[in-house]
Amino acid sequence: MSGSKITIENGKLNVPNDPVLPFIEGDGIGPDIWAASERVLDAAVEKAYGGERKIHWKEVLAGQKAFDQTGEWLPEETLEAIKEYLVAIKGPLTTPVGGGIRSLNVALRQKLDLFACVRPVRWFTGVPSPVKNPGAIDMVIFRENTEDIYAGIEYLNGTPEAEKVKKFLMEEMGVTQIRFPDSVSLGIKPVSVEGTERLVRAAIDYALDQKQPSVTLVHKGNIMKFTEGKFKDWGYEMAEREYGDKVFTWAQYDRIVAEQGKEAANKAQKEALDKGALLIKDSIADAFLQQILTRPAEYSVIATLNLNGDYVSDALAAQVGGIGIAPGANINYTTGRAIFEATHGTAPKYAGLDKVNPSSVILSGEMMLRYMGWNEAADLVVKGVEGAIAGKRVTYDFERLMEGATLLKCSEFGTEIIENM
Numbered sequence: 160m161s162g163s164k165i166t167i168e169n170g171k172l173n174v175p176n177d178p179v180l181p182f183i184e185g186d187g188i189g190p191d192i193w194a195a196s197e198r199v200l201d202a203a204v205e206k207a208y209g210g211e212r213k214i215h216w217k218e219v220l221a222g223q224k225a226f227d228q229t230g231e232w233l234p235e236e237t238l239e240a241i242k243e244y245l246v247a248i249k250g251p252l253t254t255p256v257g258g259g260i261r262s263l264n265v266a267l268r269q270k271l272d273l274f275a276c277v278r279p280v281r282w283f284t285g286v287p288s289p290v291k292n293p294g295a296i297d298m299v300i301f302r303e304n305t306e307d308i309y310a311g312i313e314y315l316n317g318t319p320e321a322e323k324v325k326k327f328l329m330e331e332m333g334v335t336q337i338r339f340p341d342s343v344s345l346g347i348k349p350v351s352v353e354g355t356e357r358l359v360r361a362a363i364d365y366a367l368d369q370k371q372p373s374v375t376l377v378h379k380g381n382i383m384k385f386t387e388g389k390f391k392d393w394g395y396e397m398a399e400r401e402y403g404d405k406v407f408t409w410a411q412y413d414r415i416v417a418e419q420g421k422e423a424a425n426k427a428q429k430e431a432l433d434k435g436a437l438l439i440k441d442s443i444a445d446a447f448l449q450q451i452l453t454r455p456a457e458y459s460v461i462a463t464l465n466l467n468g469d470y471v472s473d474a475l476a477a478q479v480g481g482i483g484i485a486p487g488a489n490i491n492y493t494t495g496r497a498i499f500e501a502t503h504g505t506a507p508k509y510a511g512l513d514k515v516n517p518s519s520v521i522l523s524g525e526m527m528l529r530y531m532g533w534n535e536a537a538d539l540v541v542k543g544v545e546g547a548i549a550g551k552r553v554t555y556d557f558e559r560l561m562e563g564a565t566l567l568k569c570s571e572f573g574t575e576i577i578e579n580m
């Protein structure tokens with residue numbers, strides 16, 4: 160196969176003009192969306208670089224297609240290809256509820272240690288939204304991607320494993336709070352110092368680089384003190400230790416209040432922010448979910464744990480027009496490995512109908528192009544999406560809420576984006 164490998168040296172990606180990029184088509188709506196996305200991304204690169212640069216797509220298998228062809232849901236070959244070529248993009252993969260295989264999406268993130276799930280949320284002019292002022296929403300979610308209850312350490316009630324864990328907890332650890340011990344299933348929530356620090360560090364680095372005003376640590380630390388509560392504490396401690404005057408944290412604020420009172424704390428915070436410090440604050444997850452509706456302008460970069468990040472991603476996506484336009488990336492900033500993917504899933508009821516909005520994967524591709532340093536092509540993707548929306552020629556999800564819009568199929572919307580580049 161022709162094309163060259165993206166490599167990484169001293170933390171910097173070397174991207175050739177003919178990079179090989181593995182892609183996973185995905186289950187459900189994946190094939191429809193991928194077909195449109197590949198066309199759009201190729202067109203943007205062609206238009207930006209006039210043939211000097213070209214992506215060499217390499218299909219790798221996962222999900223139903225992989226199982227049908229190889230008998231495996233996530234073949235080793237797929238993982239090896241992503242390790243070798245560093246940067247990949249994928250459609251969604253189905254995960255059955257309650258039983259069956261564990262999430263292949265989560266497995267890819269864990270096996271490749273893609274610790275940051277980065278999901279930008281912004282409004283495109285003209286997109287129908289359920290909120291009054293969607294333009295006030297401009298956030299980037301950094302979701303921890305390898306720990307928390309997504310680690311998949313859980314034991315089904317009635318199994319010998321669940322009995323053993325329960326016995327350990329009740330007899331050796333003195334646990335008395337299990338309400339119905341005869342029928343209980345159990346899950347474990349690992350959250351570590353290293354896992355927290357590398358995620359919060361990535362969020363702070365991004366915020367400083369992009370000159371954002373704040374990073375908010377979103378947690379449920381009042382209830383889960385040693386996991387979510389420590390995520391907050393470890394995040395603040397790392398920020399102060401590693402970033403010094405470049406940040407001002409609410410932990411610092413609280414210490415000044417305790418020692419010198421509120422007025423002194425307000426003054427210190429104002430002075431630090433006036434000098435350009437990044438504010439590191441925190442919010443309890445339930446309150447945060449109402450504040451992103453009522454006061455979204457107060458939040459910019461969000462750092463949070465895996466489950467909170469999953470919920471927050473879909474909630475914020477809905478506020479700017481839905482999950483059809485919510486992109487994302489799974490990144491390890493040390494190894495350089497990254498898989499770009501939409502926030503949404505496989506929407507099985509729409510599979511094969513050439514109907515859904517391909518923007519989430521297309522905009523994930525836009526993030527990928529920027530990650531590669533191909534900003535001119537990335538800008539064209541954004542221009543194409545903006546133009547298609549401004550022309551009100553859109554897929555069903557926007558059309559049903561937009562007055563005077565023309566309904567396009569998924570593939571037609573891809574073409575519309577290309578025509579607007």
Ligand SMILES: NC(=O)C1=CN([C@@H]2O[C@H](COP(=O)(O)OP(=O)(O)OC[C@H]3O[C@@H](n4cnc5c(N)ncnc54)[C@H](OP(=O)(O)O)[C@@H]3O)[C@@H](O)[C@H]2O)C=CC1
Binds near residue numbers: 251264501503518
């Ligand atoms: N990273 C991944 O691969 C992910 C995989 N999944 C998996 O996907 C499967 C289905 O999950 P489900 O909970 O139904 O969530 P989905 O995100 O797949 O779909 C929920 C709803 O979101 C809307 N939607 C989703 N994608 C689009 C799109 N491209 N354009 C327009 N609207 C869209 C549709 O709304 P409406 O009905 O209003 O038209 C759809 O019914 C599950 O197995 C789940 O585990 C879920 C999330 C991420």
Ligand SMILES: O=C(O)CCC(=O)C(=O)O
Binds near residue numbers: 253254263469472502
């Ligand atoms: O892996 C899955 O099936 C769901 C994942 C998910 O919802 C997400 O990453 O946002």
Ligand SMILES: [Mg+2]
Binds near residue numbers: 470473502
């Ligand atoms: Mg999700």
